[in-house]
Amino acid sequence: MARSPRSDDERSAESGKRLAADGGSVSDADGRLSDLTSFFRERPRLRTLAIAGPPYGLLVFFFAIPLLAMLVVSFQTDQIGGAWTLGNYVDFLTSETYLTVVWRTFLLSVQVTAIVAGVGYALAYSIVRFSRRTTLLLLLVILPFWTSYIIRMYAWINILQSDGVLDSILNLVGLPALSLLYTETAVLIGFTYVWLPLAVLPFYASLTNLDADLIEASKDLGAGPIRTFLSVTLPMTINGVVTGVVLVFIPTFGSFITPRLLGGTNNVMIGMVIENQFKSAFNWPFGAAIGMVISVVVVALLVLATRLGGGLFGTGGETS
Amino acid sequence: MRKVTDGSTSLNRRRFLQGAATTGVAAAAGCLGGDGGSDRVPMDVTEWPPENLESSLNMWNWYDSWAEYAIDAFGEEFDVDVSNSGYSSADQWYSQLQAGNDEIDNIAATTNWVERSIENDFLHEIPVDIMPAWENITDRIKEASSYQQDGSTYAVPESLVLYPLTYNDEYFDSAPDSWGVLWDEEHEGNLCMWDNATVSCQIAALYTGQDPIQPDDYDEIEEVLIQQKPLLQTYWGDYQQGMSLFVNEDVVAGPLTMGRTYSARFGEGAPVHYTAPQEGAMYTSDLFVIPKGAPNPIASLQFTNWASETENAAQLFETMGYQPAVDISDELSEEDAEFTNWPDEWNLVFSETLSDEVRSRYDEIWTAVKAA
The missing domain is CATH 1.10.3720.10 (MetI-like)
Structure with missing residues (x-):
């Protein structure tokens, strides 16, 4: 079940309490983490991109592109810029x-x-x-x-x-x-x-x-x-x-x-x-x-x- | 558009995407490299010694033991922080130059790779005329090596690399005078060849009386290499492996570099020596180059001159057994001088860069021989 989003005021108030109780840095970090979590929760497509993007990006960058480059080179007469050939x-x-x-x-x-x-x-x-x-x-x-x-x-x-x-x-x-x-x-x-x-x-x-x-x-x-x-x-x-x-x-x-x-x-x-x-x-x-x-x-x-x-x-x- | 606002920690889609894009571009730039070199280039130096050396130097030198000496000696003398990346195959640094060098300051490169680098405009021109140590380089190697184009010099010779016939000097009464020893059934099972298409085919070309740079009968080369195969113990593919074959006395004759023969003889106490058979032996040279994009080009230039000073060049022989491009005869013991002396009557053939056709044919032959 989706939780109702808290208002900015509530968040600020809670953040202020944390500051008073624990000292600034820890609560600031918690607050940022909470913001980040909320940000992605409200944007499912972006969340999917953030989760799936890096591995797919790695695959594309380090596997698909080199493979494609190899495929292109395999049809050339020279390593760089050669004529096309079978x-x-x-x-x-x-x-x-x-x-x-x-x-x-x-x-x-x-x-x-x-x-x-x-x-x-x-x-x-x-x-x-x-x-x-x-x-x-x-x-x-x-x-x-x-x-x-x-x-x-x-x-x-x-x-x-x-x-x-x-x-x-x-x-x-x-x-x-x-x-x-x-x-x-x-x-x-x-x-x-x-x-x-x-x-x-x-x-x-x-x-x-x-x-x-x-x-x-x-x-x-x-x-x-x-x-x-x-x-x-x-x-x-x-x-x-x-x-x-x-x-x-x-x-x-x-x-x-x-x-x-x-x-x-x-x-x-x-x-x-x-x-x-x-x-x-x-x-x-x-x-x-x-x-x-x-x-x-x-x-x-x-x-x-x-x-x-x-x-x-x-x-x-x-x-x- | 909805925003998550919380003062300074607020995030929105645009800022997120901007950040991601910036990070991506930065990462891509880092991965792809670039021309990250110094503003100065070696040819800016018009008087010796060069001033305002950079404080560090990253060299790629495969003479590992000599590099260790150089790191300390050069570093102390010029207050430069020197590091070395030893490499086993030239394509390791060449691919970095292709991608856009921003890391390597100085490379010890074999002639044919230097030529390829010059052709592709990967190297800085070097002001050899003002370098005092340039005078130390022997005429023999200056004339043999290929490192100049259109009147410009792009490298300074570091060493001569001979591809001799190495043999067990207890097994043989005297140095074999022909490559034919590698085809002699008397030594069956005690011979080796180098798992290198060019080296092996060139030996076969010399053995059959052909020009190893431009042979005229490829079939004969293939035929004799196939004939030789049953006589061999193995094709060695790694320098250490090749040396071990002689040190362990698994083989009595085969091709090995002069440096590895020196290490086997004086480092491991193996009964080995080397010779150039009457048909001839190939040799090449390694040269110092300063690649474009080098972050410390002036320190690299100073290093190139320092390495060609007699005392420092002599260390190349003392540590690795390779003959430096500098005349070091006054620095050697009698035993070392005897080992490094190449008699004038030796027929030495400089290993010029092969044409694409010859290289391709040699590779085809070598594959066919190994598959036979």
């Missing part, structure tokens, strides 16, 4: 080399996503079902985020390199050294480590909302653990799974640092190609065109995932 898109989409890179990137991203989803789901499930120190475990999961991405990759170089930490441990227990650095396995390990928290958190959120009684009911009805998982647990947490998968797949697709630092000679990804266009080839229009195509592909995959998952941001277990 050549950048034609060059990219008709090049076997670049399409091969995209395909490899896709395959690697799928591998990374599958590994992270499997490991992440098992981790989240064990945290929810079998652990009492949930907060501590979740804290440990997100702990790596407190360290720079580059530093984490250098840590993995020290672990995986010849005679590094991993090889030393293997030698201690009498096993042969693996020397994993500069292999595709190293890239998979690096990606899995980096993206695991992004998957575990939505998995954990969806598993937390899962009604444990349903699992018990499934078992009571004669289903084994695997069937219970496939027919109850997984379907009831599919939104969280899809969210985690999307959060891992997208950044993996655009990555260039991890394969560069951990990979060998066969780990080129499309993100590295785009980076080169901007940083060394100075062919910004071509880099922008590749970026636009990849963005469209990723958005298409996002839409597909959303349809499969029934709602990207619904991480609860209440699937329809």
Whole structure:
């Protein structure tokens, strides 16, 4: 129910009482806050603008405008003020080399996503079902985020390199050294480590909302653990799974640092190609065109995932 | 129109929108930058030393260790508060110049970026004729570098950067005399290349006897790079990573900068040295520039001269292992002098800025090689 607005006199009188009772500054601040509240309450459209404006403004300023600028540049021959052309898109989409890179990137991203989803789901499930120190475990999961991405990759170089930490441990227990650095396995390990928290958190959120009684009911009805998982647990947490998968797949697709630092000679990804266009080839229009195509592909995959998952941001277990 | 009135604290829609608009414009102006530089420009200085230096200096210099020395030494000598933003890639500062510089006073920039900056009118002209330290710059680098246009000078050389063949001097009895060592199956798995389209393609061009600035057989370059791929342990993409490959003795030969080779040898005790194979080796230069919009251009000019004084230039080698643009032979120990000496018989090729076509072809080749 709307309150009746107070008159200016009433407000002044109340303000004066506050001044007398509490001293000037606090009551002045209260009065201004009250004025501001009333001002916006009486102007719902302005209030909506004040609330929704900043986030929309940020989106427009830092996402939509740069994206639009990239789109414009991708149709030009030069970075600034070049002639209009479709050549950048034609060059990219008709090049076997670049399409091969995209395909490899896709395959690697799928591998990374599958590994992270499997490991992440098992981790989240064990945290929810079998652990009492949930907060501590979740804290440990997100702990790596407190360290720079580059530093984490250098840590993995020290672990995986010849005679590094991993090889030393293997030698201690009498096993042969693996020397994993500069292999595709190293890239998979690096990606899995980096993206695991992004998957575990939505998995954990969806598993937390899962009604444990349903699992018990499934078992009571004669289903084994695997069937219970496939027919109850997984379907009831599919939104969280899809969210985690999307959060891992997208950044993996655009990555260039991890394969560069951990990979060998066969780990080129499309993100590295785009980076080169901007940083060394100075062919910004071509880099922008590749970026636009990849963005469209990723958005298409996002839409597909959303349809499969029934709602990207619904991480609860209440699937329809 | 309804108003909420309460004396001095009153608000109305117009005042609110005015305030919001003012804030927005101010924020946009801040974000977009602008020509926030001093009224004075370096060419206003007609006599040395320049007077009325500004009290601060913000430089962008990727020779981090030397920059630490410069911050203290220059700051104390001229009572200027110096700060440095180390950077790893030139596009970091170049994008600031494109957006309208109002922060950076002095940059250590590689030749090809200096050329791009001159072409786009991003740099102040520098009165080198009145700068005492200009005489210290060696003729070799003065002639090789590209920093002048229409008789005007826009940069002062800081260092020579060689892209040599670095090798393990315990593994090899003597310095390899050909880039062919990187294609030698005897060293399979112990070689590396630089994950840099230009550097790698230019090495391949030299190896195949072509002009690295304007090659005539791109297919051959691509072919030999693909042939080389199974012999390599990796393509390194980060200077620290490249140095670590040699320090950990994961590789015995590959391209690395002279400075990183110096750090690996004298800083990390690695058994490495460098050479210029008979086919030739590329080199470029880094130069001091004063970007337009610099808030402290006169302090920046004084700094540029100070950095080219022999004692201070020598510190560039002592701290980073790069050869300064100044002759510092009298300042070096015998060991350092031996390391930094480039024999006259070396065939060194200045890394001129590539044409768009060559750069584009090199990039295509490098992508194809990595995808092969």
